[in-house]
Structure formats: C-alpha cells, structure tokens
Amino acid sequence: xxxxxxxxxxxxxxxxxxxxxxxxxxxxxxxxxxxxxxxxxxxxxxxxxxxxxxxxxxxxxxxxxxxxxxxxxxxxxxxxxxxxxxxxxxxxxxxxxxxxxxxxxxxxxxxxxxxxxxxxxxxxxxxxxxxxxxxxxxxxxxxxxxxxxxxxxxxxxxxxxxxxxxxxxxxxxxxxxxxxxxxxxxxxxxxxxxxxxxxxxxxxxxxxxxxxxxxxxxxxxxxxxxxxxxxxxxxxxxxxxxxxxxxxxxxxxxxxxxxxxxxxxxxxxxxxxxxxxxxxxxxxxxxxxxxxxxxxxxxxxxxxxxxxxxxxxxxxxxxxxxxxxxxxxxxxxxxxxxxxxxxxxxxxxxxxxxxxxxxxxxxxxxxxxxxxxxxxxxxxxxxxxxxxxxxxxxxxxxxxxxxxxxxxxxxxxxxxxxxxxxxxxxxxxxxxxxxxxxxxxxxxxxxxxxxxxxxxxxxxxxxxxxxxxxxxxxxxxxxxxxxxxxxxx
Amino acid sequence: xxxxxxxxxxxxxxxxxxxxxxxxxxxxxxxxxxxxxxxxxxxxxxxxxxxxxxxxxxxxxxxxxxxxxxxxxxxxxxxxxxxxxxxxxxxxxxxxxxxxxxxxxxxxxxxxxxxxxxxxxxxxxxxxxxxxxxxxxxxxxxxxxxxxxxxxxxxxxxxxxxxxxxxxxxxxxxxxxxxxxxxxxxxxxxxxxxxxxxxxxxxxxxxxxxxxxxxxxxxxxxxxxxxxxxxxxxxxxxxxxxxxxxxxxxxxxxxxxxxxxxxxxxxxxxxxxxxxxxxxxxxxxxxxxxxxxxxxxxxxxxxxxxxxxxxxxxxxxxxxxxxxxxxxxxxxxxxxxxxxxxxxxxxxxx
Numbered sequence: 001x002x003x004x005x006x007x008x009x010x011x012x013x014x015x016x017x018x019x020x021x022x023x024x025x026x027x028x029x030x031x032x033x034x035x036x037x038x039x040x041x042x043x044x045x046x047x048x049x050x051x052x053x054x055x056x057x058x059x060x061x062x063x064x065x066x067x068x069x070x071x072x073x074x075x076x077x078x079x080x081x082x083x084x085x086x087x088x089x090x091x092x093x094x095x096x097x098x099x100x101x102x103x104x105x106x107x108x109x110x111x112x113x114x115x116x117x118x119x120x121x122x123x124x125x126x127x128x129x130x131x132x133x134x135x136x137x138x139x140x141x142x143x144x145x146x147x148x149x150x151x152x153x154x155x156x157x158x159x160x161x162x163x164x165x166x167x168x169x170x171x172x173x174x175x176x177x178x179x180x181x182x183x184x185x186x187x188x189x190x191x192x193x194x195x196x197x198x199x200x201x202x203x204x205x206x207x208x209x210x211x212x213x214x215x216x217x218x219x220x221x222x223x224x225x226x227x228x229x230x231x232x233x234x235x236x237x238x239x240x241x242x243x244x245x246x247x248x249x250x251x252x253x254x255x256x257x258x259x260x261x262x263x264x265x266x267x268x269x270x271x272x273x274x275x276x277x278x279x280x281x282x283x284x285x286x287x288x289x290x291x292x293x294x295x296x297x298x299x300x301x302x303x304x305x306x307x308x309x310x311x312x313x314x315x316x317x318x319x320x321x322x323x324x325x326x327x328x329x330x331x332x333x334x335x336x337x338x339x340x341x342x343x344x345x346x347x348x349x350x351x352x353x354x355x356x357x358x359x360x361x362x363x364x365x366x367x368x369x370x371x372x373x374x375x376x377x378x379x380x381x382x383x384x385x386x387x388x389x390x391x392x393x394x395x396x397x398x399x400x401x402x403x404x405x406x407x408x409x410x411x412x413x414x415x416x417x418x419x420x421x422x423x424x425x426x427x428x429x430x431x432x433x434x435x436x437x438x439x440x441x442x443x444x445x446x447x448x449x450x451x452x453x454x455x456x457x458x459x460x461x462x463x464x465x466x467x468x469x470x471x472x473x474x475x476x477x478x479x480x481x482x483x484x485x486x487x488x489x
Numbered sequence: 490x491x492x493x494x495x496x497x498x499x500x501x502x503x504x505x506x507x508x509x510x511x512x513x514x515x516x517x518x519x520x521x522x523x524x525x526x527x528x529x530x531x532x533x534x535x536x537x538x539x540x541x542x543x544x545x546x547x548x549x550x551x552x553x554x555x556x557x558x559x560x561x562x563x564x565x566x567x568x569x570x571x572x573x574x575x576x577x578x579x580x581x582x583x584x585x586x587x588x589x590x591x592x593x594x595x596x597x598x599x600x601x602x603x604x605x606x607x608x609x610x611x612x613x614x615x616x617x618x619x620x621x622x623x624x625x626x627x628x629x630x631x632x633x634x635x636x637x638x639x640x641x642x643x644x645x646x647x648x649x650x651x652x653x654x655x656x657x658x659x660x661x662x663x664x665x666x667x668x669x670x671x672x673x674x675x676x677x678x679x680x681x682x683x684x685x686x687x688x689x690x691x692x693x694x695x696x697x698x699x700x701x702x703x704x705x706x707x708x709x710x711x712x713x714x715x716x717x718x719x720x721x722x723x724x725x726x727x728x729x730x731x732x733x734x735x736x737x738x739x740x741x742x743x744x745x746x747x748x749x750x751x752x753x754x755x756x757x758x759x760x761x762x763x764x765x766x767x768x769x770x771x772x773x774x775x776x777x778x779x780x781x782x783x784x785x786x787x788x789x790x791x792x793x794x795x796x797x798x799x800x801x802x803x804x805x806x807x808x809x810x811x812x813x814x815x816x817x818x819x820x821x822x823x824x825x826x827x828x829x830x831x832x833x834x835x836x837x838x839x
Contacts (some may be wrong), residue, residue: 094531113551120621424532
C-alpha cells in the first residue's frame, strides 16, 4: 500500500459520500410524494480498496403493491355503485318529504276517496286530477333521473376507457425504458412511475401484474385478458350518447375481445368500468322496470272495462300513454314511465271533462259500453269505489322488476323504495369497508416503501461524517506528502 | 437486526387523514341528526326497512284522508238525522191534528190547512241539502227530492192528483159536489186510483227525482257502508200520501162520514210512514255508529303507525350526545397526537 492508493481511496470515499448525499436529497425532496419509494445506494469496495456506489436500488414490496391494486379496484367499483344508487334515490327521496311515486300514489288514493264521498264536488275532482298529474310527473321524473344515470355511466365508461388507453401507452413507454436500460443503470424513478401508472390502471380495471425477466412486467385483467405485454393492448368502447329506457349500450372490448356484456367469455370483475357497466345495464334498468311496471299497473288499475259484457278490450282511463291501449298484465314496456300521462279527455285544461272521473269511459266518449253511470246520476260513486279497490288489489307485475310479482300498486310502489334503499345501505356499508381496506393497503405499502425523514437525517449525518473523515484523511495524506517533499528538498 | 422505520408521509398524513375524514363525516351526520331529531339518511340506515316505513306512511296518508272523508260523512249523517227528526216531529204533530179532527168533522177546513203547512214543512225537511248535495236524493245528489206541491203553476204531482180525482168522480176536488161522495166510493178511490199514484213508476215520474240507490261511503279500508236514505223509500211515500190526501182531496167539503173515512185512511198512511221513518233513522244511526267507529279505529291506527314511524326514523338524543362527545374527544386526541408527532422529528434536533 502506498500513500498514492490511500489518496485515491480517500477520494473515492469523498465521491461516494457525496453520491449518498445526493440520494438522501432525492429521498428528502420526494418525501411528500405518495408514489415515491425510498432509494438505497449500495456501496461496494473494489480490489484496490476504493469504494463506489454500485447500484441504486429502491425499497419495493410487490405483494403489498398487489394488495393495494386490488383494493383500489374494489374501492373504485363500489364508489361508482354507491354514487349511482344515491343518484337514483333522488327519484324517491326521504320518506318524510313525500316525493316518491309511492307517496304520490297514496295521495291519489286519498283524493279518490274524497271524490268518492262527494262525486259532485268539482273541488274534489280537481284535486284528484292534480294528484294524478303528480303521480304521472313523479314517474316521468324518475325515468329522466334513471336515463341520466345510465347516460352518465355510459359516458364515464368512455372516459375511463380513454384514460385507460392513455395510461397503458404511458406504461408501455416507461416499461420499454426500464427493459432496454443498461444493467446497473438507476431505473428507480421509472419503476416508481410504472407502479404509479399501475395504480391508475387498477382504478379502471382490476389487474394482475406478472413479473417477467429483467424488470419487465405484463399486465392481465382480473379475468385473465392480456392488457399489457411489451405493448399496450387496445381497449375500445363506443359511447351511445343518451341512453333512453330499454336502449342497451355497447360493450367494452380489449384487443377485440368482449370483456363486458353477456357474450364476454372472460368478463371483468372489478374496477370502475365494470361497476359503471353494472349501473348502466343492471341496477338502473331494474329500477326503470319498477317505474315502468308502476306506470303499467296504474294504467291497468284505472282502465275502463267493457261493461256490456261484449268483450271489447279495456281502455285507458285516468292514466294513458302514447300507445293509448291497456298493455297486457305482467310484462313491462320499457320506458312506459316516461310516456304515462293523465288522459286529456279528463283534463279540463286540455278540453276534457272531469265527469269521466265519476262515470268512466274517457277513452271512448259517447260509447255507453264503457260508461259505468248510464243514468248520469250526479252522486254516482260506484266507479270511484271500484278505483279505490283497484289500487289496493293484488295484480301481476313483471319479475324483471326484481320485486314481488304479485302485489298491489300501493305495495309495489313502497317495495320499490325499499329495494333502492336496501341497495344503498349495503353499497354504503361495502364502500366503507373497502375504503378502510384501501387505506390500510395504501398505508402498509407506504410505511414499508416510503421515505422516513428521520432516517434520512440520520443518514445525512452519517454521510457528512464520512465525508469529513475522508477530507481529513486526504488533508493528512497531503501533509505527509508535504513532509516527504520537505525532507527531499 | 433490520428495523424498517415507518415512512414519514404514512405516519403523519395519510393514516390520520383517512381517520379524520371518517370522524368528521360522522360528526356532521350526528349534528344534522340532533338538529332534525331524525336519522341523517333514513333510507341508508334502514335499507329494506324503508319499505315498511313508506308503506306505513302511505297508510297514514290514506287514513288521514279517510278520517276527513268520514267526518264529512258523519256531518252529513247528522244533518240527515236532524231532518228525519224534524219530519217525524212534524208528522206526529199532524197525527194529533188528525186525531182531534176525526172527532170533530167541522174542523175539516182547519185540518186541511194544517195538512198543507205540514206537507210544506215535510218538503222543506226532505229537501235538506248538505255541502251542496241533497241528502235524501240517493245518488242523484244534484236534484231536490221534492218540488213545492203548492207552487204555481202546479207541479206534475199536483196535476196528477187533480186528474186522478176528477177522472174518478167527474168533478174537481174544489167542486162543492164532493159532499156527495160516499164513503165506499171514496174508499175505492183511496185504495186504487189514489194509491197507484204512489207506486214505483208514478213516484219516480211525478213525485220525486230522488234515486232509489242510496249513497254509500267507504268508511274504512274498502268497506262500503250505506250512509243515506232515499226519498224514494216507502216512508216518504206514505207520509206524502197522507198529507196530499188531507190537503188536496176536497176535504173541507166532504160529508162527515166520508171525512172520517178519509181521515182514517190518512192516519193509517201517516202511522205507517212514521213507523218506516223511525226505521230509516235506525238505519242511519247504524251508519253513524259505523262511521264513528271507523274514525276512531283509523285514528288509533294512524297514531300507532305515526308513533312507529317516529320511533323508526327518530334518533335517541341522549345516545347521540354521548356519541358526539366521544367522537369530539377522539378527534381532539387525534389532533393532539398528530401535532406531537409533527414535532417529533430529528430535523428539530439538528
């Protein structure tokens, strides 16, 4: 060993200490970044005894990352469902506000009883007409809300797919950089970036990340469809714009393969896209069917039978729709709730007459077969009593509504409120749980891989001292060389 | 030994942030619940239970309207009963007039006038209307049951009586010749021609516009109860017959024997009418009871439902305040700990 080699070892100590300091400052600078992992320099000693920073690594934990990815997918999906249910709930609101179709139908029942007690009263007849308008309007409004929820879900899917494609392309770029980098190159920032992109992907679609050689990864959906392998796969979706009742939206495909809808062989299981699909194709349409069935039930309950026994079809009474017929029992007509109206023949504001409320036959003016009050008695209440009875009479409803298939209109309407609230309750509970799980997964990963300022400060002190020591060493060697030179002089 | 220190971000912000978010959300909810006394989100808290709640609210609403309707029905029944009372009192008064006149045929003129005024009083009572509807018209509530018999020009009913009389005897009831009518021919007239004036067909066409179909009401749920009596019933016909017989059959010119026969017939008809009227009062009384019972049952049921709804939707304020207190304490502790942890950094010692 010579002074010369001691000199160069001292110098290598200096440069390594400053490299370590640079790492510390990188760590400290990104201490507030959730996607930042802690960078660790690996110091090696060469054959000559000098030291250098061989590799910059990072603290990573693939298992915790995987946990975080799946918990993020679950959380993203459930928050979509919970928000959509809360929006659908606007169609019924708090029971106390009496703004649900159920409450309006109860008010209609009350108005019917009032008019039945005094069929000559114009005030009672007008009130009944007003109640009927409220019922029809609440069903129309509910349909508007449901359609908006479905259309927005459709748009959200399109946005998600766009964002997903962008993220996947970015992922492709970053991954290529990582894979093609020379060995020992510092790729930690790119790896951090790649993890951050994976988290974004997981918000849209549940994924499984499979490591391959040389830091490469491939990404599959939770159902096993390849989403990324060397190159990003194309996710496609055609937005439908406005989705009216009964109109089905398009499916999402990855690489031309259906991943949602009935034809999907490997359907997506979690993430926001599949939750939006569920809202669009399942939750909202079922609620729509309930509203449609309520509308159909009302048209049916208020319809006029052929009283002559001649077998002519029932005709719409107080409530009618664009089809102006009484639809067959027990099978829903998509969008009926949007098309139900109060019969204009009954509405004096539209040239009708309130007397049809008492006598029936509004859809066949002048046809005695549909008139329940042939004698024209002003106090005739038989028809109105019949209607009150019809409201609480059991009738058949389409099982696609997800509610009891035999029920009265009053019960069906309240069951519908229970249906949506039960879903809101369980979705909210699930969301609460999934929020906690996601937060915990986030924290677990962060606590392991994140930067601890105290540790960095301690390291800073350590490297500072090592720098000082190396400096002192060099100064001492310098002195020794000086001494030798003086002796030689 | 490898010690993995917790990341600074994790220990200071994220874990506390999520905890604080939840606690603050909960605090907002509790504050809203304390202010309104109801659950913050009834539907979310009760889930499927909301169905029952909405169903009960429907029943309360319908019950409320039923009570309103039943109170109206009760008021109409009261008015009807009062009118029937007046009719019966009036008929009883006329009955005693007839009794005293029977013993003294010279008062024929007086009793004929008494019949006229009693008939007018009867018509008034029978034409009682309630809230714009005639109570004794059956379902023809817009039509008065009786026209004024003594109006000019005379109504169809009076013309029919006059025609029947002159067809039977060949002269009008105002003719002095009525004194020649024998008891037997008068009896024949009263039993046949006169009686037939009050049969179903003639009653509807000449006497009364009332429908024989009574008003019925839905007193509870969908149970229909008959809540009116019609002027088309026999009670009204018998009374009318008695009044007309005495008032408009030439009574004051009849010979004594025929007069007594006529009064006997009138008494019989009047007595029958009064008895039937009392039956009608009984019918209405039953309806009144049913309506009253329905009002009571419905309001008791509504009260129970309201109480249930209130209990289900409501919140326990004392429990809430305890929860709010502990939550606030917890929040404060969290703040304190976070603050302490923030200070606990090596940076401060350097």
